[in-house]
Amino acid sequence: MSQVHELAGFLVVGLFGLGFVWGIGAWALKRSPGAAYWKWVAVVQVVAGVQAIIGIGLFIAGYRLPVLHYAYGIFPILALAVAHSVARRPDYASKPWLPFAVAAFFCFGLTLRALMTGLGIG
Numbered sequence: 248m249s250q251v252h253e254l255a256g257f258l259v260v261g262l263f264g265l266g267f268v269w270g271i272g273a274w275a276l277k278r279s280p281g282a283a284y285w286k287w288v289a290v291v292q293v294v295a296g297v298q299a300i301i302g303i304g305l306f307i308a309g310y311r312l313p314v315l316h317y318a319y320g321i322f323p324i325l326a327l328a329v330a331h332s333v334a335r336r337p338d339y340a341s342k343p344w345l346p347f348a349v350a351a352f353f354c355f356g357l358t359l360r361a362l363m364t365g366l367g368i369g
Contacts, residue, residue, distance in 0.1 A: 252305055255298045256362040262291045263323070263355035270348020284344050291351070295323055295358075312365055319361035323354035 266287050273280035302320055330350035334343040363369050 249305060249310060252298065252301045253362075253365065255294065255301060256358070256365060259291070259294050259298050259323075260355065260358045260362055262287070262294055263351045263358055266291055266351035267348055267355055270344055270351060274342070274345060274348065279342075280344055280348075284347075288344075288347050291354075292327055295327065295354075299324060316361055316364040319357045319364065322357050323350075326350040326353050326357070 266284075269280050269284060269287065273284070299320060302317075306317075327347075327350055330346040333339060333346040339345060360369075
């Protein structure tokens with residue numbers, strides 16, 4: 248199961264990187280990222296959730312990593328929840344995807360660090 252968690256770790260880092268570049272690129276070009284961006288939001292949330300569930304399973308099974316690994320894994324879930332809240336505000340009515348792009352930036356960094364600590368790098 249730890250290899251699945253590792254593979255999912257690479258996937259989630261890549262997905263967050265894609266969402267950040269896609270969303271910020273759309274903002275820079277002053278256009279919508281399109282309906283497919285919302286599919287990305289759904290996919291990245293599911294992958295991050297599955298990744299967290301696998302991680303919890305590994306923890307219960309006795310695998311232990313540095314404490315920061317767990318913090319780096321929890322904060323992206325919280326960042327996505329904040330993005331949902333912010334995206335509903337009236338001042339984001341024309342760009343409800345922008346909070347997810349910003350969250351993706353932070354989630355990319357956090358999940359990359361989680362992956363690095365899990366791999367024993369840094």
